[in-house]
Amino acid sequence: MKNEFSAFRPFLSAVRCPLSANRGFTLIEILIVITIIAILAATIIPNFIGFDVEARISATQTNLNSIRTRIALFRAKEGRYPETLDELSTVEYDDMGIKRPYLDRIPPELISSKRGSSAVENITSDQELSNTGGWVYLQDRADVVVNNSEPLSSKWGSYAEQKPNEW
Numbered sequence: 001m002k003n004e005f006s007a008f009r010p011f012l013s014a015v016r017c018p019l020s021a022n023r024g025f026t027l028i029e030i031l032i033v034i035t036i037i038a039i040l041a042a043t044i045i046p047n048f049i050g051f052d053v054e055a056r057i058s059a060t061q062t063n064l065n066s067i068r069t070r071i072a073l074f075r076a077k078e079g080r081y082p083e084t085l086d087e088l089s090t091v092e093y094d095d096m097g098i099k100r101p102y103l104d105r106i107p108p109e110l111i112s113s114k115r116g117s118s119a120v121e122n123i124t125s126d127q128e129l130s131n132t133g134g135w136v137y138l139q140d141r142a143d144v145v146v147n148n149s150e151p152l153s154s155k156w157g158s159y160a161e162q163k164p165n166e167w
Contacts, residue, residue: 056110081142
């Protein structure tokens with residue numbers, strides 16, 4: 001039994017793929033690909049620059065509001081404000097029969113560094129901030145602020161000149 005393509009075999013053997021003899025890329029092809037990648041990078045990368053700044057500020061503000069909410073919950077459950085911010089992660093409350101801390105851990109603020117700082121200083125409102133990053137718990141006001149009273153630089157975009165401790 002003959003193969004149905006056997007009649008075309010003389011024609012097929014005469015047709016050769018031009019790439020079968022040359023398996024590499026030409027210099028022009030490589031330059032074109034590099035140019036396309038450079039154009040794409042030049043248009044895409046500027047869109048991502050600055051997003052990390054917005055994300056760090058948003059995360060810090062969200063973490064700040066979470067801590068403040070947990071301080072209010074502590075007050076409602078315990079009948080007093082915490083003496084130190086660390087009490088939020090050490091004192092437990094009864095949540096429908098389950099004992100849990102007010103905070104599993106102190107969340108980081110992301111203004112002082114990209115890695116963040118969960119350091120806590122417990123002071124009174126008449127004392128000055130150390131501006132070392134992390135959080136400051138103002139014991140006499142039962143409030144928490146970012147441990148940074150310096151105005152933000154222009155690298156922070158629309159938040160430039162704001163003082164994080166005033167959020």
